[in-house]
Amino acid sequence: MDDVMKVFKEFHSMPSKEKLNECSNGSCKLYTSGENHKRDAVHYWKDTLTHPCPPSSPQEYIKYWPNKPSNYRKVVGKYAEEVRKLGMKILEILCEGLGIRREYFLCGGLSENPSLVVHHYPPCPDPTLTLGLAKHRDPSIITILLQDKNVRGLQVLKDHEWFGVDPIPYAFVVNIGLLLQIISNGRLIGAEHRVVTNLRNARTSVAYFINPSNESIIEPAKDLFINGSTQKTMYKSMSYQEFRTNFFHKGPKIESELHN
């Protein structure tokens, strides 16, 4: 965990030109504020590096990842492998709790398209004027988040109040994503969260999003409705591609369109 955090901090401390150079192949993205910077009316105090890390063909993708710092691919490759194992274990346990097949997320491409999202929030001269990241639920199945050990920033909304999620060294924060909210038919609800900035310290966080392949169908799991259940399906069925395109254009506003 320390090694991967060090590599990402080193990456984000390189000059912008050099960082961009490492991300010039289309598979790897580097952006300021959000992915849709040009169109977004509000901008946030962060830079983000993101790239896919599909478990079935890592070698095919690793060659598109940054090659600087020189140990990036080795350290991040190992991290992605380990965090994937943890994520799949957590999903198995959640399935058991929901009463659906343990291997549900191994089917239909539901966990085939994970990505790493590495945020860098520089110190902000006036934290009252901007956020690092606005209120949202993650557009993933689950997210496994590694926080900077020494810098606060993440907050979660509970009963209309924001609470700090202070970092616990060597612990992850696990978020239920909107896709799991749909698949569980609303039995699991994603927590709304945001990131605030601070005056003094840069903060780095590493989110591993477990995401489906584009063709995967996202809908309440059929297993929930067997055995004479009278429960109604609360969410529409759609492809992940459709969900993603919608989320890209509308952000958290799409939540109201997900219901039946």
Ligand SMILES: O=C(O)CCC(=O)C(=O)O
């Ligand atoms: O920086 C953080 O702690 C949170 C990042 C986050 O919420 C996200 O990437 O969706």
Ligand SMILES: [Fe+2]
């Ligand atoms: Fe998030």
